[in-house]
Amino acid sequence: MRLNVIWPVLILLAGAFSLLYLWFTLFPGRVAPETWQYFSAGQVELGRQYNKMLRLVFIGGFFSQAVFLLWLVFTGRAAALSRWSEQAAGGNYTASLLLFFLALWLALLVLELPFNFFSSYVWQHQWGFSTQSLASWCSDYVRSAGLRLVLGAAGVVILFQVMGRWPGTWWLAGAVLFSAWLVIESYLWPVLVAPLFNRFEPAADPAVVSMVQELSQKAGLPVDQVLVMDASRRTNRANAYFAGLGGTRRIVLYDTLLRDYPPDQVRAVVAHEMAHWSQGHIVRGLALGALGSFALWGLLFLTLRSTVPLVLGRYPPGAWAVILLFFLLVSFAGTPLQNYFSRGMEREADRVAVMLTGDVEGAVRLQQDLAAKNLSDVAPAPFIRWFSYSHPPAVSRIEQILQAGAQACR
Numbered sequence: 001m002r003l004n005v006i007w008p009v010l011i012l013l014a015g016a017f018s019l020l021y022l023w024f025t026l027f028p029g030r031v032a033p034e035t036w037q038y039f040s041a042g043q044v045e046l047g048r049q050y051n052k053m054l055r056l057v058f059i060g061g062f063f064s065q066a067v068f069l070l071w072l073v074f075t076g077r078a079a080a081l082s083r084w085s086e087q088a089a090g091g092n093y094t095a096s097l098l099l100f101f102l103a104l105w106l107a108l109l110v111l112e113l114p115f116n117f118f119s120s121y122v123w124q125h126q127w128g129f130s131t132q133s134l135a136s137w138c139s140d141y142v143r144s145a146g147l148r149l150v151l152g153a154a155g156v157v158i159l160f161q162v163m164g165r166w167p168g169t170w171w172l173a174g175a176v177l178f179s180a181w182l183v184i185e186s187y188l189w190p191v192l193v194a195p196l197f198n199r200f201e202p203a204a205d206p207a208v209v210s211m212v213q214e215l216s217q218k219a220g221l222p223v224d225q226v227l228v229m230d231a232s233r234r235t236n237r238a239n240a241y242f243a244g245l246g247g248t249r250r251i252v253l254y255d256t257l258l259r260d261y262p263p264d265q266v267r268a269v270v271a272h273e274m275a276h277w278s279q280g281h282i283v284r285g286l287a288l289g290a291l292g293s294f295a296l297w298g299l300l301f302l303t304l305r306s307t308v309p310l311v312l313g314r315y316p317p318g319a320w321a322v323i324l325l326f327f328l329l330v331s332f333a334g335t336p337l338q339n340y341f342s343r344g345m346e347r348e349a350d351r352v353a354v355m356l357t358g359d360v361e362g363a364v365r366l367q368q369d370l371a372a373k374n375l376s377d378v379a380p381a382p383f384i385r386w387f388s389y390s391h392p393p394a395v396s397r398i399e400q401i402l403q404a405g406a407q408a409c410r
């Protein structure tokens with residue numbers, strides 16, 4: 001593989017971010033004084049302990065995948081594996097692609113499994129979050145790995161065919177397909193795939209249904225269904241979300257939310273989710289995703305063209321390893337940008353939700369309870385917050401809710 005300026009830049013950026021991430025995970029620094037207004041020393045300490053390990057596992061998982069793929073690509077192993085899969089497939093291009101894809105999928109699965117198992121099973125049990133049996137965790141893992149295998153294999157075959165047919169413009173097709181995938185994922189996933197993992201039933205409590213209807217009228221958003229999801233099968237964490245399009249528009253409440261939170265806080269959660277919807281955040285998120293996708297695929301096109309030579313007008317199967325490495329590094333280095341946009345939308349949703357309910361106290365208590373029950377790190381180091389927080393930390397959210405409330409009263 002030839003070297004190109006993009007690789008050193010990506011590797012340096014991802015390397016610097018991961019070192020900073022590791023440093024500030026180990027040494028988070030002092031707790032901002034305003035934290036103590038809303039959280040006890042015990043809560044701050046527990047949140048830090050719980051999250052420290054998760055961050056170490058996250059950065060360990062990223063590091064091991066990145067090092068493995070760098071080694072594969074830059075020592076010629078990927079090229080050798082590529083030649084082997086071409087020989088084994090007996091000259092059938094599609095079969096050689098699938099063979100290479102399968103080998104890499106397996107290797108990455110083995111590499112990722114211990115990190116995934118620890119953070120989503122062992123650690124969650126240790127802290128009393130997970131209610132899942134080992135058998136149920138394994139069955140989830142197999143189903144989602146199977147889904148990734150099938151979708152990934154189809155994606156690779158289509159991608160390489162398109163790359164061969166339109167050598168100068170395939171990246172545009174990739175960006176369009178990827179954008180279409182984002183739309184499918186956000187509108188159809190909750191309707192088609194989520195039921196594979198959970199059961200959804202119409203809310204039985206008339207008080208909950210009328211609360212949702214009251215808010216939906218105020219927000220001017222018709223909701224067709226209020227569904228309760230059996231999240232307690234796996235976790236004690238609480239959440240809610242809006243999903244669907246047109247006739248399938250629905251709000252989904254975790255049963256854990258209804259079980260563990262008082263009505264005024266459930267109302268604050270629903271209002272926050274509705275605010276996302278009413279402010280067009282889902283569409284804005286998709287538009288940003290599509291924009292990012294064009295930039296990403298354009299960059300991938302330039303990177304591949306200048307670093308992987310074509311063979312008989314086609315990319316060899318080994319290019320898949322280069323593509324994966326590219327996406328791994330870019331998505332890691334691009335995390336802060338993505339979270340920057342996400343935090344902006346979360347702030348807006350918090351503000352609009354308070355206008356909708358008129359209940360500042362309920363919204364503040366919700367932030368305190370959510371942080372305490374989920375063991376959020378309420379005093380992250382500024383770098384960690386900038387890099388990995390998709391929502392502003394609890395203290396910033398509370399202060400912003402108080403501000404919005406004060407403005408509404410004036």
Ligand SMILES: [Zn+2]
Pocket residue numbers: 272276346349
């Ligand atoms: Zn939100």
